[in-house]
Amino acid sequence: MARVALVTGGTRGIGAAVSTTLKDAGYAVAASYAGNDAAAARFSEETGIKAYKWDVADYDASKAGIAGVEADLGPVDVVVANAGITRDAPFHRMTPEQWRQVVDTNLTGVFNTIHPVWPGMRERKFGRVIVISSINGQKGQFGQVNYAATKAGDLGIVKSLAQEGARAGITANAICPGYIATEMVMAVPDKVREAIIGQIPAGRLGEPEEIARCVAFLASEDAQFINGSTLSANGAQFFV
Ligand code: CAA
16 A cells, blocks of 8 residues: 655645655655645645645644544655745844744644654554755854754754654654755845855755655655665755
C-alpha cells in the first residue's frame, strides 16, 4: 500500500512542489493550507491532491485536521512541516505581534504538526519527519530576527527528534533552502531581491522542485541512516 505523506502549507510555493513530487513518487498525499481557499481549490483541481484547511499555529485544529487526513488516507508515514510565514522588519521596528505570529506559525506550528503523528510512527516503527528550515536560520538575515529564530529552532527540533526516534525507525531531518522563486521571495522589495541574487554564486534563485527532490530523497527508504541532518540547497550562497 502507498505510504501516506502530509505536507503543511502544501498547496503553494515549495509545499506545492513537494506535494506533487511525492504524489508522482507514489505516495498518497494530503496538503494542508491555512487561508487561501482559491489557491487551494486550484491546486486540488490541477493535481488531484486533496487540500485540508487548518491553522498550524493551533494545536487542537492541527490534531483534528490530521485525524481527518488519517481517516481519509490512513496513518501518516511522512510528515513535511513546511508551512511558514514572514513578517520582516528591522528589529527596532519589529512589533511583539510580528514576533508572535512568526513564532506561532513557524516554530510552534512545527511542534503542532509533528506531535500528533509521532506516537503512530513509534508504534509502526517507521516515520519520516522533514522540516523545511531556511538558509536564514543558518546565517541570520537583516530584517528577520523573528523568522531566523524560528528556522534555527527547527534545527534543534530535528536534532532532538532524531535521537528520540532512531531506535523506532523514525528519521528527522531539516532542509535549508536558500532563496527560492516563490511568492514569499517575490514579496521582498525588487531592489533587495536583486541584491540577494547578486550574492548567490549560482546567479539565480532556486526552483521549488529543487527542494521537493530533496524531500523525496529524505522520505525514501534509501535515506534510513540519514538522521538529524541538515541538507542545504542554496546555490553556494552559504556554507555551514
Ligand atoms: N544589510 C545591511 N543593511 C541593510 C540590509 C542588509 N541586508 N538591508 C537593508 N539595509 C539597510 C538599508 O540599506 C537602509 O539603510 P539606509 O537607510 O542607510 O539606506 C536601511 O537598512 C533600511 O532598509 P530599507 O529601506 O529596506 O527599510 P525598510 O524598512 O523599507 O525595509 C526590510 C526593511 C523589511 C528588512 C527590507 O529591507 C526587507 O524586506 N529586506 C529583505 C529581508 C529578507 O531577505 N527577507 C527574506 C524573505 S524570503 C524568505 O524568508 C525565504 C527564505 O527562507 C530565504
